[in-house]
Amino acid sequence: MQITVKIKLEPTKEQESLLQATTKEYIRLVNQMVADFVKSDAPLKYTSKTVIAELPSAVKNQAIKDARSVFKKYKKNVYTNARLKPEDQREVRVPILKKPVAIWNNQNYSLKENILSFPVLIADKSKRIEVKAVLTDYQREQLNGKLGxxxxxxxxxxxxxxxxxxxxxxxxxxxxxxxxxxLGLKNPAVAIVEGGKTKFVGNGRQAKFIRRKHRSVRRKLGKLKKLKAIKKRHDKEQRWMKDQDHKISRQIVNFAKENQVAVIHMERLTNIRNTAKTSRKNEKNLHPWSFYRLTKYIEYKATLVGIKVEYVNPEYTSQKCPKCGKHNKAKDRKYVCGCGFKAHRDRVGAMNIISATVADGVV
Structure with a gap:
């Protein structure tokens, strides 16, 4: 499997200036080539020699690959949109990169100790610069695989x-x-091992409060037309949510390890926004909450420790009685069956997920 290791860099002022110029030139080049592809309605045969840009040849080649990838995605969106009914069609815009970025392939950089070395253009010549990298022991351990x-x-x-x-x-x-x-809203995650051992993870009420608080502040900022402050507030909320997903997924995987679990079953979430119970009370909380991101974090962390993740058909997992198989609707969070079985609704869902049919495909 492939993971991404994020490392903080501490460039000098001179190196920072070079990085700023390189990343800005990179997205300028990609955007220019994508525009050329769209105009000709085909990916042109660009090479590092024919492309004019203040970048090393290796970086130019990577920019060409990225431009082709962006154009391919654009064409796919155009094709998909054309197959829709006229009333469902929408304008397909050409993707434009805005945030400065640059990419080097694994043959054009090296990481030794705390030094990251890669080429940039200095006085029209490709030269390597050595930038200080801040690495933790955990990051060093992750970098033991094949670097991409x-x-x-x-x-x-x-x-x-x-x-x-x-x-x-x-x-x-x-x-x-x-x-x-x-996975759910009131209880972000409920895990149960064959045999009955159960763990409730996360605080749905706290998550709901935090999102409601940020939404209220953004509404006030909107009336004052402070767009930058709104974006900053949104980014802050997203960082908090990602942090919660990381903590929840870590607890889930640790619980699996402690109980010698070989396989984790989760619901296939393709249509979760259509199948999940939505009310006026939780409607605004359902869409921002990334079920997909949480499942991917669990899958990623589980795979690293040798635990397999499978996705199952979610049909009736919260209604089927684990004891007799009859279907009942829970009242609030309490599930009661005529056979005498009683349990928390989310615990019932997790129990049924264990024995549910593994679905084709992924999330």
Missing amino acids: SLRITQKSGKYIAQIAVKIDEKQSETSNKIMGVD
């Missing part, structure tokens, strides 16, 4: 290096235990 491309971008005034790493998936040496994980 290097992506440098700027975030909040700081330069971040993102390195793709291909690592070998560990084989589970545990038993054949299966664990079911039910």
Whole structure:
């Protein structure tokens, strides 16, 4: 599997100036080539020699690949849109890169100790610069795999290096235990292991309060037309949500390890926004909450420790009685069946997910 390791860079003022020029020139070049492709309605045969840009040849080649990838995605969107009914069609805009970024392939950079070395253009010549990198022990451990491309971008005034790493998936040496994980709003995640051991993870009320608070502040800022402050507030909310997803997924995987779980079952979430119970009370909380991101975090962390993740058909998982198989609707969070079985609604969902049919495809 492939993971991305994010590393903070500490460039000198001179290096920062070079990085700023390189990343801006990179997106300018990609946007220019995409515009050329759209105009000709085909990816032109550009090479590092025919492309004019203040970038090293290796970086030019990567920009050409990125431009072709962006154009391919654009054409796919155009084709998909054309197949829709006229009333459902919408304008397909040409993607434009805005945030400065530059990419080097794995043959054009090196990372030794705390030094990241890669080529930039200095006085019309390609020269390597050595930038100080801040690495933790955990990051060093992640970088033991096969290194892929290097992506440098700027975030909040700081330069971040993102390195793709291909690592070998560990084989589970545990038993054949299966664990079911039910995701929701009031209880972000409920995990249950075969045998009944259960863990409720996350605080849905806290998450709802935080989102409501940010939404209220953005509404006030909107009336004052402070657009930058609104974006800053939105980014702050997203960072908090991502942090919560990381913490929840870590607890889920640790719980699986503690109970020697070999496979984690989760619901296939393709139509979760259509199937999840939505009311006026939770409608605004359902869409911002990234079920997909949380499942991917769980899958990523589980794979690293040798635990397999499978997605199952979510049909009736919250209604089916785990004991007798009858279908009942829970009242609030309490599930009661005529056979005498009683449990928390989300726990019932997690129990049924364990034995649910594995679905084709992914999330």
